[in-house]
Amino acid sequence: MDLALLVNPAARGGRTLRLLAPLVRRLRQGGAEVSVIVGDGPADALDRACTAVAERPDALVAFGGDGLVHLALQAVAGGEVPLGIIPAGTGNDFAAALGLTGRDPVKTILRGKARAIDAARVGPDEWFASVVCCGFDSRVNERANALTWPPGMARYLLAAAGELRDFRPIPFRITLDGRVVEQEAMLVAVGNTRSYGAGMRICPTAEPDDGLLDVTILGAVGKGAFVRSFPRVYRGGHGAHPAVTMVRARTVTLEAPDVVAYADGERIGPLPLTCAVSPGALRVLI
Template sequence: MTGEITLFVNPAAGRGRGRDAAQPAARALRGAGFCVRTVVGTDADDALARARAAVRGGTGALIAVGGDGMTSLALQAVAGTGTPLGVVAVGTGNDIARALGLPVRDPARAGRIAAAALKEHRGRPVDLGRVGGRWFGSVLASGFDSRVSDRGNRMRWPAGRLRYDLAILAELAALRPIPYRITLDGGPALEVEATLVAVGNGPSYGGGMRICGGAELDDGLLDVTVVGECSRATLLRVFPRVYRGTHLGHPAVTVHRAATVALEAPGVTGYADGEPLGPLPLTAEAVPEAVRVLVPAPAVP
């Protein structure tokens, strides 16, 4: 393993926290004896091209500094390559880091964890989801939540979180069931009227909403949470339970597990790790041990 480590930085993450977090993470890695090189792209495509070049060049690890979007971009560069991934989580969601047991908004500690894992040649092999050539670490969302994202992305005002709050209200007003066709592991298709369908490699999205609360990162399977047809009142009543994962026991919710999941529904966009994949139909597959992540040492009993 080379002693050069690549910091993959989103300077805009967390309202500027990405830029500020790079320095304490870099100091922790340099203090452990590593040479640190920083990669910052002019846009997502340029950043990914630079990250892939670092991986091809034999970097000892690619360490994403930012939120879930930056971590997801890093996955596109390291998945299937053997290059370990580190995560310095300083974004607004940080669902991938939480699922891995990594610190959130503590870049110095995250840097020390990555350095120690590299020194000890230790890493956790974890699964990823894949749709075509695109990898994801947390959840593929579709239905009500993806329509909220679609609407929020189209809005030019207001800025920030309020935009998505307004998008939620607008989509609630237009709430209607979506006819889905779901195929699990190539078996008979399930035809359901659903409010949303989420396919989870990890348990949460949206900053802690445990939509696929039982999903595990190393079981070789994807969890499929189907929220059936429900009224606005029911959706509003059940929604707060998503943060605890207790919505999974509601009669309107069904959970499946499969290695491959095909989703079909008219007029629905799929989002993975918060980024748009494109319109359904889409097929997701679980890829076991697709990436090795630099995580804390296991606790000693």
């Protein structure tokens, strides 16, 4: 196999880099030719990944977490080169959705079996594979990204506590395959797969190969009810809450004032935005 290995040197605080040499050695012992791609930043890494994909390797392999998978997706979605994933991030939600966690990723890559799944566009020129979020959760991301301390997940917990103090339900206009829904909501999530944020099953019934996007709308609730019900999302049990609506659509347009959307944990930009599924647009090594 001819593999282009895309690496995030910052994954897990740089600890992933220590695993790079043994990983490359195992891949080469398995008969693969490996070229390593490390960019000076996200834009440079994407340019290098696109250049590598243009040379038609047997796979572009993302060695990192959901953020790196999102970047690699921009290079391979809609094309013939499959995506390989060696999970090495904090959440690894996309890898988990495809059953790639808890297995030997090198054996998976060397096996070379590809599965076609859906990918989706958000806005005019960005692909996503897992979940687009906007509302309380995206505002927590915005707040956390502005903090320099504490490290890791503790930063998001601090940001969530801070956002909860000021948060008010947001007036959303949601267009689902032409049908318009207008309501105040705490958050809206559009999922190609079921989870985000290291295991929160926000779209618990989402399937990555059904040609549809799952939409979860958490309507306006009091802060106390929000805090009490939120832990249910880890089990996917929040769908039973009367304020939660779950629907499916091929195209979803989101409109709301002063709301920024995140996709696969990466900042996309302010609403309005349209999400549109592309059935079978991504091939993944499984």
